[in-house]
Amino acid sequence: MADGSFRQRLAAILAADMAGYSRLMAGDEKATVAALDSARSVFRTHIEVHHGRVIDMAGDSVLAVFDTATGAVAAALAAQEGLAAIVADVPADRRMRFRIGVHLGDVMEKTDGTVYGDGVNIAARLEGLAEPGGITVSDAVQGAVRGRVSATFIDQGEQNVKNIPHPVRAFRIQAGDLTFPSSRAVGAEPGIAVPDKPSIAVLPFSVLSEDSRIGFLADGLAEDVIALLARVAGFLLISRASSFVFRDRDANISQIARQLGVRYIVEGSVRPMGDQVRVSTQLTEAETGRVLWSGRFESKRDETADLQDDIARGIISELEPELTRAEIALIRRQRPENVDAWGCYRQALGAIALKGWNEDAIAEARSQLQRAVEIDPTFGLARAQFALLTAIGRNTGLIPGSSILESDAIEAAEQAMLLDEGSSEVLGYAGCALADLGHHDRGAEILQRSLEIDPSNAQAHVALGATHALLGQLDAGIERMRYGMRISPRDRRLGFWGWALAVFLLRAGRAEAALQEARTSAGRDSRLHLARVLEAAALQSLGRSDEARDALAAARHIRAVLTLNEVALSHGRRIAKQIEPLWQGG
Structure with a gap:
């Protein structure tokens, strides 16, 4: 020494x-x-x-x-x-x-x-x-x-x-x-502060059966309760995309509530009883573990559509007595009767989740969605998701652009809305697809309708914020995107959304915030090369060229076929030009 x-x-x-x-x-x-x-x-x-x-x-x-x-x-x-x-x-x-x-x-x-x-x-x-x-x-x-x-x-x-x-x-x-x-x-916060106003999350209902149809019914009931609660003023309702992350998770109610940032948790179960279905549900105050309300509902299997109305009434009457005077409108979502169509739809979502954002994953997802529509031509949600993935694939260079491709995506979005104009989820995906394809005003109008139906639709908030930013309303758009991400703090799409938010932050001249968001995005999804590209651009804007070169190298390691033309397509020509010296130096 x-x-x-x-x-x-x-x-x-x-x-x-x-x-x-x-x-x-x-x-x-x-x-x-x-x-x-x-x-x-x-x-x-x-x-x-x-x-x-x-x-x-x-x-x-x-x-x-x-x-x-x-x-x-x-x-x-x-x-x-x-x-x-x-x-x-x-x-x-x-x-x-x-x-x-x-x-x-x-x-x-x-x-x-x-x-x-x-x-x-x-x-x-x-x-x-x-x-x-x-x-x-x-x-x-x-x-x-x-x-x-x-x-x-x-x-x-x-x-x-x-x-x-x-x-x-x-x-x-x-x-x-x-x-x-x-x-x-x-962006990887283990706990989230509980807001002042009533906040609630509806967990996926447990399925006490091996019958897959009971599983679809259980998810449908939970989704409808979420949609009904979203119509009641005064609640902060956590998006389905975040609350459903806790399916089969080994965590207690207080742990889940802290991670979602809510005071109350709704949970339930669905059990078949011959030709009947029994739904048990309860509302729990997370901090104390006290069950505030519980209910049991039985119905014939073909009469379950009205159950969510009774469940939602019980929850609301305990949380805010004065809200019992509010009319709780029944929201019916059109779902395909054919289980195989749902299977294809879920496999499509799984392709992106398991493989990340690349050509193979996008191709597999689009193929599964097309198959779902072939099985059930009335499956509006599959058409809307197809339109959105097509638009994203084109805009990120993962699908070669063409007038035919754009026409197919627009047609899919329009057909989806005709089939299921009352679904916030369908309108959220379709509106985002149209905005991404350059129809900003129409996309924004549809996204607003989506949020009127379900104010807790995080995807629609993020998409509407991005659309506002594309229309030149950068500050308002950024705040809307942040809100959408806040109400769905466990969403698996946060990595992609964070990258998009970082792009607009950089366009707004907020390079430090863009860098922070890009790194958050990369931490949430280590396979997302787009976040590393944006990180490189933000670092270059801050004069930190050596770090920028490392970030760009990381992006090219994730996506070996990445080109500057693809960067120009996904991030804009200004960012592509900004990182070009790093590219040539690498």
Whole structure:
């Protein structure tokens, strides 16, 4: 050490390791390696955003160093949230989950950046004490972040760990019980502040049957309750896209409520009883766990369409007695009777969720939607989704543009609205498709109608905000987009929406905000090359060319066939011209 090759300093160490790596590799080696690459990207993004430095990512482990315990804990929380998002659609037995340990202590740092010492070893031992998907920290970390993190620390007592001569006191961070303001900068906030006005989320109803038709009925009832509650003034209602993320999730009511930022939770179950269907539902005050109201409804299977009216009345009468005078209009959504059509529709959505935004995924999704319409020509939602994916594919360069393609998309959107003009979801997708194809005024009009039907439709809010921005109303459009993302905080589309928001922020001259949003987007979806392109453009605007070059390299690593012409198509000619020197330099 006399030669100056080492220096001793205080640092926070984050150590992470994958649970069940050998089992996953044995089951599907190729898929596991691909998932591990995605996980590493999530870690790298959140470590860098929180001013940390990756030391090593050998095998299935991650080691990083931070100047502060606050940064290390923020990165750990955001990483776990991001990792959970990318495996949401993966079967439970194939999900990649990491344990994370964080310690604050002395380390020896070499001139090449590597670190050694008990500080590193203790972090690794704490990681071993964590649950899969969890975080365990030392007493030093817990003390350092006290007052800066509103969270529950579960004292695990003093632990005797390997190769450490003294016991280490450990604390487990209570999952789902966290509010970390600084992590909101990267968009992966584990907890969301509960608003002042009544806020509510309707969870997917449990299905107590193997009959797939009962499953579709259960989802339909929950969706209709959401639509009915959205018509009542005074409520902040969480979008279906976020609340339905918690299907089959191992979390209690209070944890779910904190993650969604709501006071009340509606849950229920559907059980077949011969030719009858029994629906049980209850309203729970999340903070206390007290059941405020419960109801049981029975009906013949062919008379279930009116059940949601009674359920919604019971919920509203308990939350706001004065609202019982309001007429609760029955919202009937047209759904295809053919289960196969729904199967194709869901496979279409799954293609994007599992494969990301690329030519193959778009082609598969469009093919499945076309098949759904062939099976059931009255399936308006499938037509609207087809129109939207076609428009997005064209605008991002994933589908070659042509007048025939545009005509097909417009026809699909118009047919969808004729078939199901009362569906907020159909109007939201169709209106967005038309706006994306250049019919901004008509698209905005349709999106407004969508929100009149269902004010909680997050997709319609985001699309309307983007349309306003395209019409030159940048500030209003940006705020509308932010609102849509706020009311659906667990939405799987947040990565894509965040990229679009970042584009408009950069156009508005708000480069720092655009950079923050682009990095958030990349953290939410590590396969989204568009976010990395926008990150490069924002960094270049800020004069940080070296970082911009790295971000562009990351985009081209994700999408090897990316071209400047494609960037001009997806981001605009100005951004393409801005990053051209980086392209040539790379």
